[in-house]
Amino acid sequence: MRLQGKVAVVTGGAQGIGRVIALGLGHEGAKVVVADLQADKARDVVNELLALGSEAIPVEVNVANESAVKRLANTTFDRFGRVDILVNDAGVYLKSPVVGMSEELWDRTIDVNLGGNFLCSRAFVPSMRKQKSGRIISIASGIAHYGAKEFAPYAASKAAIIGFVKALAREVGTDGITVNAICPGVANTAMPRTHRTEEELMARLRSNPLGHVLEPEDFVGPILFLASDAASYITGQAINVNCGSYMI
Amino acid sequence: MSQVALITGGGGGIGGAVARRLAAAGITVIVADYDHGAAEKIRGKIVSSGGKADALSVDVTQAREVKALVTDVEKRFGRIDVLANIAGGSFYTKRIEEFTWSEWKEVIDVNLKGTFLMCREVAPVMQKQKSGRILNTASNYGVTGSALRTPYSAAKAGIIAFTKTLAQELAPDGILVNTVAPGPTDTPRVMGKESPEARKQRWSEIPLGRTGQPEDLAEAFYFLTTPESNWITGQTFHVNGGLVTP
Numbered sequence: 001m002r003l004q005g006k007v008a009v010v011t012g013g014a015q016g017i018g019r020v021i022a023l024g025l026g027h028e029g030a031k032v033v034v035a036d037l038q039a040d041k042a043r044d045v046v047n048e049l050l051a052l053g054s055e056a057i058p059v060e061v062n063v064a065n066e067s068a069v070k071r072l073a074n075t076t077f078d079r080f081g082r083v084d085i086l087v088n089d090a091g092v093y094l095k096s097p098v099v100g101m102s103e104e105l106w107d108r109t110i111d112v113n114l115g116g117n118f119l120c121s122r123a124f125v126p127s128m129r130k131q132k133s134g135r136i137i138s139i140a141s142g143i144a145h146y147g148a149k150e151f152a153p154y155a156a157s158k159a160a161i162i163g164f165v166k167a168l169a170r171e172v173g174t175d176g177i178t179v180n181a182i183c184p185g186v187a188n189t190a191m192p193r194t195h196r197t198e199e200e201l202m203a204r205l206r207s208n209p210l211g212h213v214l215e216p217e218d219f220v221g222p223i224l225f226l227a228s229d230a231a232s233y234i235t236g237q238a239i240n241v242n243c244g245s246y247m248i
Numbered sequence: 249m250s251q252v253a254l255i256t257g258g259g260g261g262i263g264g265a266v267a268r269r270l271a272a273a274g275i276t277v278i279v280a281d282y283d284h285g286a287a288e289k290i291r292g293k294i295v296s297s298g299g300k301a302d303a304l305s306v307d308v309t310q311a312r313e314v315k316a317l318v319t320d321v322e323k324r325f326g327r328i329d330v331l332a333n334i335a336g337g338s339f340y341t342k343r344i345e346e347f348t349w350s351e352w353k354e355v356i357d358v359n360l361k362g363t364f365l366m367c368r369e370v371a372p373v374m375q376k377q378k379s380g381r382i383l384n385t386a387s388n389y390g391v392t393g394s395a396l397r398t399p400y401s402a403a404k405a406g407i408i409a410f411t412k413t414l415a416q417e418l419a420p421d422g423i424l425v426n427t428v429a430p431g432p433t434d435t436p437r438v439m440g441k442e443s444p445e446a447r448k449q450r451w452s453e454i455p456l457g458r459t460g461q462p463e464d465l466a467e468a469f470y471f472l473t474t475p476e477s478n479w480i481t482g483q484t485f486h487v488n489g490g491l492v493t494p
Binding site for chain 2: 166169170173176178185201209210211212214218220221222224225230231232233234235236237239240241242243244247
């Protein structure tokens with residue numbers, strides 16, 4: 001087990017990619033804080049973790065709310081006394097053409113996806129600094145590089161996460177903290193189903209050089225690698241896990 | 249049956265560390281190097297710590313030698329699961345008007361042509377197996393450029409684009425092709441040339457505040473041979489302490 005005794009916080013940990021990341025971290029020995037807006041689902045993931053023999057707690061949080069993020073940090077320190085790994089996965093995926101888009105849809109996407117990265121990182125960096133070690137892993141998206149029709153704020157927020165990750169990596173590197181992003185390719189989750197038929201989705205999922213349909217579980221290995229000692233000299237990078245669907 | 253890895257430049261600083269890391273994971277390693285003595289040394293270290301390894305000589309710029317090497321390895325080991333193209337070097341630091349044509353060709357050939365020749369011979373073996381991992385070695389200079397190293401920077405940038413192309417070509421056969429781009433790494437080749445002052449100055453420019461160790465690179469190479477990286481292809485892994493974040 002590569003993460004024995006480490007404490008990990010996973011925002012958006014109640015479903016989709018966040019859920020399997022939480023389970024993957026638990027499987028490697030980490031104690032896991034499953035933080036999500038959806039408290040019931042977070043509790044279900046915690047139960048799965050407990051069944052694995054891991055220590056875990058659910059925390060209800062809106063990552064775009066300063067005081068809620070403070071509570072998340074306090075709960076984490078009260079229960080586990082430290083944090084070693086922060087996975088910023090919480091995000092929303094809202095569709096609208098730019099012309100006619102409400103300011104509210106724009107703000108919500110940027111506040112949750114990008115602002116959540118800022119607030120959570122700000123809340124956990126001081127403690128990582130004190131212990132001179134830490135791992136921050138943000139879930140960006142291939143859409144940061146590729147764009148996606150009628151998802152301009154999502155694309156902007158994910159590209160901005162990559163910029164944020166690079167800047168923060170430079171800011172906290174000498175404190176032994178690495179900051180990296182994963183850019184998942186389009187995967188077989190609930191998110192892309194909001195605006196595609198099943199048939200369209202499956203055709204899109206298969207159209208990559210490896211011809212493989214990406215599942216949430218496929219992103220866990222690269223995240224565990226970044227969270228482990230093996231990646232201690234990698235920081236400020238955005239790692240594409242996309243079956244070669246684009247290469248930059 | 250044990251997996252088989254063929255590593256060029258396996259006698260060098262990074263190549264040797266990669267060879268040892270893969271061997272520690274139970275992979276049979278063929279350490280190939282221009283310098284047979286260096287390859288033998290790494291082979292000896294692997295074998296004495298319980299791993300399986302062989303040492304062979306190759307000049308990766310010579311098509312005939314490359315072909316003979318791959319034929320020999322396939323005949324004796326029956327398969328090649330991992331090809332790590334690590335042979336390379338910058339050799340010269342000088343202004344472009346001082347570079348002779350033969351010096352230019354030397355740098356391009358060892359880095360870029362050698363990678364091509366090795367891939368051309370090994371890919372058919374992996375295609376038969378319907379599996380394989382090819383790991384090429386670039387450099388952060390392949391993205392940023394580096395004054396006084398025109399051929400090296402060009403060759404490394406070329407390797408990144410070559411990797412993306414080959415990844416697309418070999419994906420239908422289940423073969424993954426990725427590049428590892430080391431940043432400043434403490435290898436004898438680099439350290440021999442650097443004063444302690446220059447070294448300190450360099451550290452101050454690296455966000456993680458230290459130069460990389462060959463072992464740091466070895467972990468990235470190893471990760472790219474494991475099932476955890478099954479869905480990563482055509483990508484460039486920068487292992488540079490945050491110095492370059494493209």
